[in-house]
Amino acid sequence: MNILGVDIGGTNVKLGIVTEKGGIIEHGLLPTPAGGPEAAAAKVAEWYGGRRKHHGDARAAGIACAGLIDGVRGFLYTSPNLPGWDNAPLGEIFGRRLGIPVAVDNDVNCAVWGEYVMGAGRGTRHFVAVTLGTGVGGGIVIDGRLYHGAQGLAGEIGHHVIIEGGPPCSCGGRGCLEALIGSASIAARAVETAARTPGSRLALGAGLTVREIHEAALLGDAAAVETLAETGRLLGIGLANVVHILNPEAIAVGGGVAGAGDFILEPARKSMKEHLIGDILSAVRIVPAELGNMASFLGASMLALEKQ
Amino acid sequence: MNILGVDIGGTNVKLGIVTEKGGIIEHGLLPTPAGGPEAAAAKVAEWYGGRRKHHGDARAAGIACAGLIDGVRGFLYTSPNLPGWDNAPLGEIFGRRLGIPVAVDNDVNCAVWGEYVMGAGRGTRHFVAVTLGTGVGGGIVIDGRLYHGAQGLAGEIGHHVIIEGGPPCSCGGRGCLEALIGSASIAARAVETAARTPGSRLALGAGLTVREIHEAALLGDAAAVETLAETGRLLGIGLANVVHILNPEAIAVGGGVAGAGDFILEPARKSMKEHLIGDILSAVRIVPAELGNMASFLGASMLALEKQ
Numbered sequence: 001m002n003i004l005g006v007d008i009g010g011t012n013v014k015l016g017i018v019t020e021k022g023g024i025i026e027h028g029l030l031p032t033p034a035g036g037p038e039a040a041a042a043k044v045a046e047w048y049g050g051r052r053k054h055h056g057d058a059r060a061a062g063i064a065c066a067g068l069i070d071g072v073r074g075f076l077y078t079s080p081n082l083p084g085w086d087n088a089p090l091g092e093i094f095g096r097r098l099g100i101p102v103a104v105d106n107d108v109n110c111a112v113w114g115e116y117v118m119g120a121g122r123g124t125r126h127f128v129a130v131t132l133g134t135g136v137g138g139g140i141v142i143d144g145r146l147y148h149g150a151q152g153l154a155g156e157i158g159h160h161v162i163i164e165g166g167p168p169c170s171c172g173g174r175g176c177l178e179a180l181i182g183s184a185s186i187a188a189r190a191v192e193t194a195a196r197t198p199g200s201r202l203a204l205g206a207g208l209t210v211r212e213i214h215e216a217a218l219l220g221d222a223a224a225v226e227t228l229a230e231t232g233r234l235l236g237i238g239l240a241n242v243v244h245i246l247n248p249e250a251i252a253v254g255g256g257v258a259g260a261g262d263f264i265l266e267p268a269r270k271s272m273k274e275h276l277i278g279d280i281l282s283a284v285r286i287v288p289a290e291l292g293n294m295a296s297f298l299g300a301s302m303l304a305l306e307k308q
Numbered sequence: 309m310n311i312l313g314v315d316i317g318g319t320n321v322k323l324g325i326v327t328e329k330g331g332i333i334e335h336g337l338l339p340t341p342a343g344g345p346e347a348a349a350a351k352v353a354e355w356y357g358g359r360r361k362h363h364g365d366a367r368a369a370g371i372a373c374a375g376l377i378d379g380v381r382g383f384l385y386t387s388p389n390l391p392g393w394d395n396a397p398l399g400e401i402f403g404r405r406l407g408i409p410v411a412v413d414n415d416v417n418c419a420v421w422g423e424y425v426m427g428a429g430r431g432t433r434h435f436v437a438v439t440l441g442t443g444v445g446g447g448i449v450i451d452g453r454l455y456h457g458a459q460g461l462a463g464e465i466g467h468h469v470i471i472e473g474g475p476p477c478s479c480g481g482r483g484c485l486e487a488l489i490g491s492a493s494i495a496a497r498a499v500e501t502a503a504r505t506p507g508s509r510l511a512l513g514a515g516l517t518v519r520e521i522h523e524a525a526l527l528g529d530a531a532a533v534e535t536l537a538e539t540g541r542l543l544g545i546g547l548a549n550v551v552h553i554l555n556p557e558a559i560a561v562g563g564g565v566a567g568a569g570d571f572i573l574e575p576a577r578k579s580m581k582e583h584l585i586g587d588i589l590s591a592v593r594i595v596p597a598e599l600g601n602m603a604s605f606l607g608a609s610m611l612a613l614e615k616q
Contacts, residue, residue, distance in 0.1 A: 068586060077588065126458050140553075142450055149555025150434050151588050159585045160549035163472045164542075171585040234472075241468040245448075245553055247457025277467045277479040278376060280385065280459050 001059035004048055004098070005301035007107060008032065008040060008065040010081025015047060017055050018301040022118045025055055027297070037076070037088040041097040048098060060101040060308055062300030063094055064110035070152030074104035103307040105146070107296040109155065111254065111289075112139030113146050113306075114299025119290035120252035128248045129289060130157055130239070131255035132264075135170070136178040140246065146303070158182075162237050177238040181231050183210050183257055190227040197223035214260040228263035235264065236271025243276060243284050254289025261288065309367035312356050312406070313609030315415060316340065316348060316373040318389025323355060325363050326609040330426045333363055335605075345384070345396040349405040356406060368409040370612030371402055372418035372604040378460030382412035411615040413454070415604040417463065419562065419597075420447030421454050421614075422607025427598035428560035436556045437597060438465055438547070440565035440572075443478070444486040448554065454611070466490075470545050485546040489539050491518050491565055498535040505531035522568040536571035543572065544579025551584060551592050562597025569596065 002025060007014040009032065016027025028047060033039040048058070067079025074091020076082075095102040105113070112121075112129040121127035127141040136158030140147040147154050158178035159171050166175025167185065179185060187208045194202035200223035201216050202208060216224035239251055253265060269286050276282055291298055310333060315322040317340065324335025336355060341347040356366070375387025382399020384390075403410040413421070420429075420437040429435035435449040444466030448455040455462050466486035467479050474483025475493065487493060495516045502510035508531035509524050510516060524532035547559055561573060577594050584590055599606055 068588070077586075124458075138553075142455065143453075145451075147450065150432075150557040151555055151591060153586075153589055154553065154555040156552040156555075156585060160552045161545055161583060162469055164470050164474075164545055166472075173583055173585070237469055237472055241549065242553065244464040244468045245446075245462065245550065247459055247462040247464075249458040275469060275481055277464060277481070278385075278461075280376070281461055283459060 001057065002055055003301040003304050004058040004061040004100070005297045005304075006044055006061060006063045006094075007110070007297040007300060008063065008082070009107070010066060013040060013044065014297050015044060016297065017051055017058065018298065020305060022298055022302060024294075024298075026051060032082070036084045037090055037093050041094045044094065045097040058100055060103065060304040061094060061098050062110070062302070062304030063090060063102060063104045064107040064296040064300035065090060065104065066107050068153065069104065069106040071105035071109055071146070071148050072152050074102065076104075101304070101308060103300070103304040105300065105303055106139070108137035109139040109146055109148075110297075110299035110303060111291070111295035112141060112155070112299065113303050114291050114295040115252050115254070115289050116141045117302045118298065119295065120287045121250060124249040126246065126248040127250055127252070128157075128242055128246060129252040129254060131289075132181065132235070132253065132257035133255040134183050136182055137255075138242075140248075157238065157242060160238070160241060162234070162241065177234070180234045181238075181257070186210050186213065186227060186231050186257065189230060190223065193227050193230075194223040197226070200224070202227075210257045210260060214263065217260065217263050225263060228260050229267040231257075232264040232267030233271040236268040237275055239268060239272045239286060240275035243272065243281050247281065248284060250285040250287055252287050252289040254292075254295060258288060309365065310363055311609040311612050312366040312369040312408070313605045313612075314352055314369060314371045314402075315418070315605040315608060316371065316390070317415070318374065321348060321352065322605050323352060324605065325359055325366065326606065328613060330606055330610060332602075332606075334359060340390070344392045345398055345401050349402045352402065353405040366408055368411065368612040368616050369402060369406050370418070370608030370610070371398060371410060371412045372415040372608035373398060373412065374415050376461065377412065377414040379413035379417055379454070379456050380460050382410065409612070409616060411608070411612040413608065413611055414447070416445035417447040417454055417456075418605075418607035418611060419599070419603035420449060420463070420607065421611050422599050422603040423560050423562070423597050424449045425610045426606065427603065428595045429558060432557040434554070434556040435558055435560070436465075436550055436554060437560040437562060439563035439597075440489065440491075440543070440561065441563040442491050444490055445563075446550075448556075465546065465550060468546070468549060470542070470549065485542070488542045489546075489565070494518050494521065494535060494539050494565065497538060498532065501535050501538075502531040505534070508532070510535075518565045518568060522571065525568065525571050533571060536568050537575040539565075540572040540575030541579040544576040545583055547576060547580045547594060548583035551580065551589050555589065556592060558593040558595055560595050560597040562599075562603060566596060
């Protein structure tokens with residue numbers, strides 16, 4: 001039997017019918033409805049109702065959602081991108097509307113699970129994935145299971161401090177990994193770097209995106225290359241911290257910013273090695289994530305299968 | 309049946325006969341013999357042979373050892389305090405000499421397991437312990453099991469960086485937690501603080517120990533109190549990092565330096581809270597370790613029981 005996969009973001013809901021092997025039979029995109037989780041669940045149930053005629057009942061649904069979520073209880077504490085959704089028992093709401101078993105988790109945890117089951121983490125037992133974008137997220141697989149921690153909030157790698165008293169972070173702290181390599185910080189660093197690099201095409205930097213910095217780096221722009229290398233160097237310190245604590249087999253790096261590929265990953269691997277005690281830990285592989293923006297949607301589906 | 313517990317340090321081998329509940333029937337101390345692991349195993353076997361007459365056969369032995377150890381394989385990579393012990397298959401060597409099943413792990417992991425089973429971690433499922441001394445060590449219990457990671461080196465909390473480019477660490481890195489709150493750094497900070505604090509009894513600081521700083525703090529010495537509070541503040545940042553990544557139920561703080569108690573722990577709790585995202589994670593309890601310098605010995609014994 002198939003699975004209904006759902007990935008709820010602030011703008012759109014990505015959803016689809018997925019096979020037990022992770023094959024996508026059909027998928028769609030709905031604008032995230034106003035009206036909170038009940039309205040969203042109704043919309044998803046409506047879409048699912050239409051597809052059931054063609055593909056039969058789904059055995060379960062997996063729901064990925066942006067925000068602070070207790071994945072064990074399927075409970076959303078709060079989501080910056082979903083105003084009005086605070087303290088929502090998503091598992092219960094979607095379960096009632098859909099009439100099938102529902103697994104709910106944070107979109108980052110879902111993406112990590114997707115990478116573990118069918119992406120960059122295949123074949124490992126202890127696996128970490130980090131997503132780089134506006135924010136820096138992370139999730140952990142230990143002994144073949146998604147690890148949630150006591151309150152369901154494990155894996156907040158973006159908010160661990162690597163420069164005490166460093167630049168301010170969206171979380172209210174200072175010097176968190178996210179404050180250093182979130183996309184806004186990268187763009188700001190690019191503008192600074194370009195200002196002291198003659199001839200850089202990044203010089204007019206208002207509204208600069210990481211994609212534009214990557215494109216400039218591909219054309220050999222020194223300021224762009226330096227900006228991404230510094231991003232990688234800082235990322236490598238964060239990865240070394242994660243390796244010292246968790247010693248996973250591999251860490252996958254995904255998210256929009258990771259689209260810059262080896263401009264970031266190579267300096268990150270080098271910096272990580274420099275910050276590790278002993279050569280043994282250097283065996284931890286740093287690999288690009290493989291599932292792109294389908295990771296949360298596919299991972300939620302696979303998680304629904306796992307939880308049955 | 310009883311268990312043989314062994315804790316191998318650079319100077320002494322602590323060993324004893326322990327019940328399955330962790331009661332100590334008899335214990336002894338031997339000088340760590342020159343001649344490497346074979347000589348040590350022979351000495352331990354001799355001691356055990358003498359005790360068998362009185363207490364009967366032990367069902368297993370648990371060996372705690374300082375150094376970089378793969379606890380799954382019982383293999384010692386290297387130990388700064390045990391020259392000539394590099395690349396020793398301790399599990400096999402001690403197993404052969406003792407003729408009973410043997411579990412081997414890093415002394416810090418053993419201490420963590422001891423605290424989990426019969427100390428400050430009782431009743432939790434996800435637990436971390438940190439030991440503060442010359443070095444800063446750590447270990448992790450996840451879902452009721454000691455977590456080793458891919459190479460058996462998880463829990464090296466002392467070598468995660470919290471001040472990028474900060475003070476040099478014994479590991480060759482900079483700004484690691486150990487570089488900031490290892491006992492030598494605390495002593496150095498006490499001397500600096502005393503130098504600008506009129507009337508501090510710490511002013512003549514050569515060879516100052518953390519115990520002396522603690523004693524001065526108990527007498528109200530402002531420089532001593534400030535030094536320990538700063539230690540706690542830095543520790544709290546490290547604990548917040550661990551909480552963001554692992555979200556355990558509790559973190560126990562032990563080791564000689566932790567003898568300074570709430571002079572360090574209270575500022576650590578405050579600093580940790582300030583560095584956490586969201587109030588939810590503040591539920592993580594920071595507690596003193598309970599087993600003192602018997603933790604590794606008792607934990608090794610309990611680990612031997614677990615592994616059977």
